[in-house]
Amino acid sequence: MFKEYRSRRAEAQPNVLKLERKNEAPKDADAPSEDLELKAHLDLKNRLHGELLDRLNLTMIDKVERSELKRQIASLVTSLIEAEGVYMRSEAFSSLVEELIHEVMGLGPLEPLLEDPTINDILVNSFDKVYVERHGLLEKSKVRFRDERHLLRVIDKIVSKVGRRIDESQPWVDARLEDGSRVNAIIRPCSVDGPALSIRKFSRVPLTLQRLVEQGALNQQAAGLLKALVDARLNILISGGTGSGKTTLLNAVSSFIDTRHRIVTIEDAAELQLQQEHVVRLETRPPNAEGEGTISQRDLVRNALRMRPDRIIVGEVRGAECFDMLQSMNTGHDGSMTTVHANSARDALGRIEQMVTMMGAELPLKTIRSQIASAIHIVVQLSRMSDGSRRILSISEITGMENDTITMQDIFVYKRRGRAETGAVMGDFVPTGIRPHCFDQLVAAGVDVNADLFKRLEV
Structure with missing residues (x-):
């Protein structure tokens, strides 16, 4: 059956199947019980996958349309299943072929999860324990890997595509998928129970600020203010905890950057999805097998200053590169942006201060704070709420220095009103009634901002 199919298609399509045939695997004499049905399915898929790898011409796969590849694989799987003596319904057969x-073209069991738009995070604790996050809440998935080797093979496929490695000498790695989704993997000996994998999925359709408004992350007035701040080229620091949506907001806010501006992005793993055409993306490099060749974010920030950028966007500041980022904001690269992990706007400034001290230079504390106060204009604080939703908690303005203290004021804040019967957090994003010091700067930049935007509302 398979030979006849291959000969009919040989002239019309590139042949991805080798001519040689191996002896078919012997039939399994023992029929699997109901309790072992899943294991039997995984064992069958493993055997078929091995046969496919032996017979597929892997160098030709990329040249064949997916539909044609699927037909060729389906034909081969049919003959192999007949040799196994296994009888399957059409639905089960189609599922097995998929x-x-x-396994051959993608990331195996992860593919259905990656294609599911309702899933935000994929968390693999071990080969047989896979969790997903939907709408901010975790749930256990039925997906599982065959064994640790299967999971390791998928991890290696991910990291090798971006030129990185993971082994006993370097047992953890940050990487990304082709769509920009963030990946972290860690293996033995650091991961006691075997390989663990975390994937933070990014929407294939980039979230706009308007969509964030529709989802309740902020209101229309606050969105208008953020747009005005970007148009006026004020420097913005986005702060929040893990999973609070910092990168998502950075992507959304950056969409308002003038398309005529030259933008340089700097990240550990490239995941920003800027909509402008004039963008140069830079990515750090980990050490090689000899422990050499590291390229840090600080190296890239310094290099970016020589690339004639209008704006510099650092995906996240974590260390000494923070000082160079502040320097760039203070030396003509207005409208730059970055993110930082912190639980409040005030804590964000404290973290920035600590990162500058990591540089090693013994700068006076007042000098560091003065640099921060003059470089950063706006701090946007985000949080993941108890119901799993992500919201902006405040938009704050840095107004200057008073003695040795950086002064700030809130322009918009989120006020909680309790919880609904469904468990959803209820609240409103409202102006504080304070007109920001940067209002005159917005007007001078030609940005149309209505002063009524800042009037306090009674909630």
């Missing part, structure tokens, strides 16, 4: 295509 799983095998995922």
Whole structure:
């Protein structure tokens, strides 16, 4: 059956199947019980996958349309299943073929999860324990890997595509998928129970500020203010805890940057999805097998200053590169942006201060704070709420220095009103009634801002 199919298609399509045939695997004499049905399915898929790898011409796969590849694989799987003596319904057969295509061309069991738009995070604790996050809440998935080797193979496929490695000498790695999704993997000996994998999915359709308004992350007035701040080229620091949506907001806010501006982005793993055309993306490099060749974010920030950028966007500041970022904001690269991990706007400034001291230079504390106060204009604080939703908690303005203290004032804040019967957090994003010091700067930049935007509302 398979030979006839291959000969009919040989002239029309590139042949991805080798001519040689191996002896078919012997039939399993023992029929699997109901309790072992899943294990039997995984074992069958493993055997078929091995046969496919032996018979597929992997160098030709990329040249064949997916539909044609699926037909060729389906034909081969049919003959192999007949040799196994296994009888399957058409639905189960189609599902098996799809799983095998995922194994050959994609990331195996992860593919259905990556294609599911309702899933935000994929968390693999071990080969047989996979969790996903939907709408901010975790749930256990039925997806599982065959064993640790299977999971390790998928991890290696991910990291090798971006030129990184993971082994006993370097047992953890940050990487990304082709769509920009963030990946972290860690293996033995650091991961006691075997390989663990975390994937933070990014929407294939970039979230705009308007969509964030519709989702309740902020209101229309605050969105208008953020747009005005970007148009006027004020420097913005986005702060929040893990999973609070910092990168998502950075992507959304950056969409308002003038398309005529030259933008340089700097990240550990490239995941920003800027909509402008004039963008140069820079990415750090980990050490090689000899422990050499590291390229840090600080190296890239310094290099970016020589690339004639209008704006510099650092995906997240974590160390000494923070000092160079502040210097760039103070030396003509207005409208730059970055993110930082912190639980409040005030804590964010404290973290920035600590990172500058990591540089090693013994600068007076007042000098560091003065640099921060003059470089950063706006701090946007985000948080993930108890119901899993992500919201902006405040938009704050840095107004200067008073003695040795950086002074700030809130322009918009989120006020909680309690919880609904469904468990959803209830609240309103409202102006504080304070007109920001930067209002005159917005007007001078030609940005149309209505002063009524800042009037306090009674909630």
